Amino acid sequence: MEEFAAVSGISRPTVSKYFNDPNSVRASTRERIEAALEKYDYRPNIFAMNQNRKLTKNVGIVVPYLADPFFAEIVRVIEQECIAAGFSPTVFSSHGQQEQEKSILDTLRSLKPAGVLLAPLGRSSDKSAIEDFCKNVPTVLFDSNLEGMGEAFVGSDNHSFVEQTVQYLSRTGAAPCFFEMRNPANPNANKRRNAYLEVMQSIGLEPNVVSIDGEGWGFEEIGRQGGLKVLKDGALATNTVLCSNDRLAIGFLSACYEMGLTVGRHEKCDLRVASHDDHPFSRFTCPSLTTAAHDYSAVSDCSVETLFRLIESGGKLGDRTETLFPARLIMRESA
Amino acid sequence: MEEFAAVSGISRPTVSKYFNDPNSVRASTRERIEAALEKYDYRPNIFAMNQNRKLTKNVGIVVPYLADPFFAEIVRVIEQECIAAGFSPTVFSSHGQQEQEKSILDTLRSLKPAGVLLAPLGRSSDKSAIEDFCKNVPTVLFDSNLEGMGEAFVGSDNHSFVEQTVQYLSRTGAAPCFFEMRNPANPNANKRRNAYLEVMQSIGLEPNVVSIDGEGWGFEEIGRQGGLKVLKDGALATNTVLCSNDRLAIGFLSACYEMGLTVGRHEKCDLRVASHDDHPFSRFTCPSLTTAAHDYSAVSDCSVETLFRLIESGGKLGDRTETLFPARLIMRESA
DNA sequence: AAGGAAAATTTGCGCGCGTAAAATTTTAAT
DNA sequence: ATTAAAATTTTACGCGCGCAAATTTTCCTT
Numbered sequence: 123m124e125e126f127a128a129v130s131g132i133s134r135p136t137v138s139k140y141f142n143d144p145n146s147v148r149a150s151t152r153e154r155i156e157a158a159l160e161k162y163d164y165r166p167n168i169f170a171m172n173q174n175r176k177l178t179k180n181v182g183i184v185v186p187y188l189a190d191p192f193f194a195e196i197v198r199v200i201e202q203e204c205i206a207a208g209f210s211p212t213v214f215s216s217h218g219q220q221e222q223e224k225s226i227l228d229t230l231r232s233l234k235p236a237g238v239l240l241a242p243l244g245r246s247s248d249k250s251a252i253e254d255f256c257k258n259v260p261t262v263l264f265d266s267n268l269e270g271m272g273e274a275f276v277g278s279d280n281h282s283f284v285e286q287t288v289q290y291l292s293r294t295g296a297a298p299c300f301f302e303m304r305n306p307a308n309p310n311a312n313k314r315r316n317a318y319l320e321v322m323q324s325i326g327l328e329p330n331v332v333s334i335d336g337e338g339w340g341f342e343e344i345g346r347q348g349g350l351k352v353l354k355d356g357a358l359a360t361n362t363v364l365c366s367n368d369r370l371a372i373g374f375l376s377a378c379y380e381m382g383l384t385v386g387r388h389e390k391c392d393l394r395v396a397s398h399d400d401h402p403f404s405r406f407t408c409p410s411l412t413t414a415a416h417d418y419s420a421v422s423d424c425s426v427e428t429l430f431r432l433i434e435s436g437g438k439l440g441d442r443t444e445t446l447f448p449a450r451l452i453m454r455e456s457a
Numbered sequence: 458m459e460e461f462a463a464v465s466g467i468s469r470p471t472v473s474k475y476f477n478d479p480n481s482v483r484a485s486t487r488e489r490i491e492a493a494l495e496k497y498d499y500r501p502n503i504f505a506m507n508q509n510r511k512l513t514k515n516v517g518i519v520v521p522y523l524a525d526p527f528f529a530e531i532v533r534v535i536e537q538e539c540i541a542a543g544f545s546p547t548v549f550s551s552h553g554q555q556e557q558e559k560s561i562l563d564t565l566r567s568l569k570p571a572g573v574l575l576a577p578l579g580r581s582s583d584k585s586a587i588e589d590f591c592k593n594v595p596t597v598l599f600d601s602n603l604e605g606m607g608e609a610f611v612g613s614d615n616h617s618f619v620e621q622t623v624q625y626l627s628r629t630g631a632a633p634c635f636f637e638m639r640n641p642a643n644p645n646a647n648k649r650r651n652a653y654l655e656v657m658q659s660i661g662l663e664p665n666v667v668s669i670d671g672e673g674w675g676f677e678e679i680g681r682q683g684g685l686k687v688l689k690d691g692a693l694a695t696n697t698v699l700c701s702n703d704r705l706a707i708g709f710l711s712a713c714y715e716m717g718l719t720v721g722r723h724e725k726c727d728l729r730v731a732s733h734d735d736h737p738f739s740r741f742t743c744p745s746l747t748t749a750a751h752d753y754s755a756v757s758d759c760s761v762e763t764l765f766r767l768i769e770s771g772g773k774l775g776d777r778t779e780t781l782f783p784a785r786l787i788m789r790e791s792a
Numbered sequence: 793a794a795g796g797a798a799a800a801t802t803t804g805c806g807c808g809c810g811t812a813a814a815a816t817t818t819t820a821a822t
Numbered sequence: 823a824t825t826a827a828a829a830t831t832t833t834a835c836g837c838g839c840g841c842a843a844a845t846t847t848t849c850c851t852t
Contacts, residue, residue, distance in 0.1 A: 123838065133802050138840065148800060148848090167567040169504045170838035174807050188548075189529035189737070198524050198552055210564070213523075213548060217533055229545070232502040232808095342741045372741050379743040402524070406677045406707050408714040408743040458808065468832050473810065483818090483830065505808040509837050567838095795851085802845065809837085816831065822824080 123166060130158035141166050168210065172234055181209045181429065182230045182238040184223070185265075186307075187339045188215030190369070191402045193241065196265070199422045200239060207430060209236070218307065218339045220246050227255045237429045237437075240272065241265035244309045260437035264425045266309050273432050273439045276425040279446035280310050283398045283414040284317035284364075286451045290412075291362050291396055292327060294387070298364035298396065299330035301352070301374060303344060305337070311366050314398065318364070330359045345373025346380075353381050362394040362457065368401035368413055375407055375456070385409055387457050394457035398449070409455035417447040458501060465493035476501050503545065507569055516544045516764065517565045517573040519558070520600075521642075522674045523550030525704070526737045528576070531600075534757045535574060542765060544571070553642065553674045555581050562590045572768045574760055575607065576600035579643045595772035599760045601644050608767050608774045611760040614781035615645050618733045618749040619652035619699075621786045625747075626697050626731055627662060629722070630792075633699035633731065634665035636687075636709060638679060640672070646701050649733065653699070665694045680708025681715075688716050697729040697792065703736035703748055710742055710791070720744055722792050729792035733784070744790035752782040 127134040172178040185193040204211040216223035237260040263272040322329040334348025365371035383392040400415030462469040507513040520528040539546040551558035572595040598607040626633045657664040669683025700706035718727040735750030
């Protein structure tokens with residue numbers, strides 16, 4: 123930068139100013155810099171820039187499992203929005219592991235981010251590590267909530283998801299049983315089960331929760347194995363199955379197919395299957411999956427906006443807000 | 458670090474040495490540092506460390522589209538391997554856009570990575586930008602090859618994929634037609650089409666390529682739309698369809714289902730569908746997808762190993778090697 | 793045209809660390 | 823015990839840049 127400033131005939135700090143905001147220097151100076159830029163194609167070192175900046179333009183985005191298309195898609199959108207706002211997002215995936223999540227938080231501290239959007243692992247997160255991190259770095263939690271941590275939480279209203287699917291299913295046929303993992307990694311899963319119990323009770327129906335075993339993030343395989351077992355055992359009390367999430371449902375559909383069972387909302391079908399999330403692939407399953415959709419764009423927009431507000435207000439918001447967006451029922455062929 | 462060194466009673470550079478390699482300091486010194494570490498839980502700033510290091514421990518991983526589970530999965534594996542080898546990987550997705558890819562390469566330069574694993578966009582890459590980057594940063598290309606760029610290429614042998622599927626399909630039933638995008642973003646797609654033509658000719662069969670329109674990375678939807686069109690037009694010359702890749706096949710299967718066509722290898726089925734990649738979801742489609750699998754672990758292992766060799770030898774390898782791994786046929790229910 | 797305020801630029805310093813060379817300590821050998 | 827050699831630690835400097843304060847330039851007013 124020193125050299126570049128020399129050949130431009132301008133002092134280095136002025137060049138530095140230019141790169142932080144081209145409009146902060148005089149038009150004539152700007153032109154000289156841009157002219158020199160053409161010739162020597164210099165570009166400042168981002169990490170050296172951030173080293174001394176009071177407020178960096180870095181933001182961190184952390185998700186529990188990036189190989190899950192649901193998170194991959196959300197991350198893609200959030201990333202673009204951050205770039206559009208002039209920030210430099212860096213994406214991290216915890217890969218479902220507590221150790222990874224902790225080491226990401228460490229890395230993130232030295233990145234000195236202006237703010238962080240964090241979707242924690244949930245049950246397997248190291249709560250105190252996250253709490254400590256949030257105290258030092260302005261953080262907005264999204265997707266899955268950890269009581270009291272971060273400056274705000276943005277996510278979906280699990281109750282609304284379940285309410286809509288249960289209402290729809292019981293209105294149009296048999297009341298659903300609820301197909302879920304026994305020990306879900308994600309706290310949303312627990313909220314969904316509770317919502318199911320609540321909604322079923324409120325409309326005076328007998329709830330029926332089918333919990334299957336399985337650990338980790340291979341939900342499709344877990345759903346398939348669990349589905350095969352449940353179907354073979356005849357453990358379903360009804361012909362309508364509401365899966366806790368779409369990935370589980372994708373596995374369950376696969377199990378149904380293997381068992382020769384037809385799934386769909388038509389009378390001649392053996393089963394109806396619905397689910398939650400509107401996973402990117404749920405419209406391509408056979409049959410296409412009836413599901414309750416996240417308001418993807420609302421969640422991403424609100425997360426990003428909240429983060430920006432947090433950054434502008436210097437890392438502290440008044441009181442911790444929890445914003446929940448309702449689901450939208452997507453009626454497809456499976457139920 | 459200055460402060461921490463002071464309270465440890467050791468000079469800062471020695472502490473610095475410790476963090477670069479705990480064994481490079483005397484045992485007694487190491488103990489004193491580690492004792493102090495317990496009390497003050499100091500940790501060095503990664504980015505300040507890398508600023509002056511001759512050889513950083515950073516590696517960059519760039520993929521064209523992270524929301525594609527195929528890349529998400531490969532990245533997950535590669536990332537773990539890099540961590541295990543003591544490197545700090547940073548993941549970037551070009552999101553299918555040339556501008557993004559270029560700006561990632563810029564960011565990467567200031568990260569001063571010891572090496573980069575780059576899966577380029579392919580057709581829509583800015584070739585000269587990538588060439589320039591490869592000259593300055595030790596780079597191993599993977600997944601999709603750009604003639605002569607980078608110090609090495611590691612990928613799958615497209616010919617082997619197509620050969621196996623075509624051989625299998627024609628041996629067990631009607632010869633396949635080839636279902637592909639007209640203007641594929643990825644150069645592998647072209648190689649697959651050519652391999653198809655070649656293999657069909659070599660076994661004395663009439664090739665039949667069905668090219669569909671569509672832009673971007675929403676392959677499932679493109680496959681579905683194209684599938685609906687082709688099926689309605691009766692444009693398929695045979696009841697066996699070989700898709701260029703699994704995501705296209707997932708869309709095509711969805712189209713078949715919508716049209717009421719049954720897919721499978723049994724005689725009573727209307728169509729057989731096979732494909733290439735062994736996408737993480739291909740075993741959960743209905744029916745499960747017969748496909749030619751990448752040797753995922755071989756490709757990731759070899760990419761990473763090649764990168765490490767490249768780093769150790771100071772950024773230059775003798776001559777540019779191209780390593781191609783053959784496919785493995787995965788016979789499932791769809792064909 | 794002179795004066796003064798505002799804007800732009802420059803000076804000087806420091807961020808958190810790596811690294812070569814110099815100084816010191818330890819080890820090994822006589 | 824002495825000393826050279828080896829290992830370790832310290833000194834001194836620099837990386838690429840941001841930022842506050844000091845200085846200069848520009849622009850507007852009377």
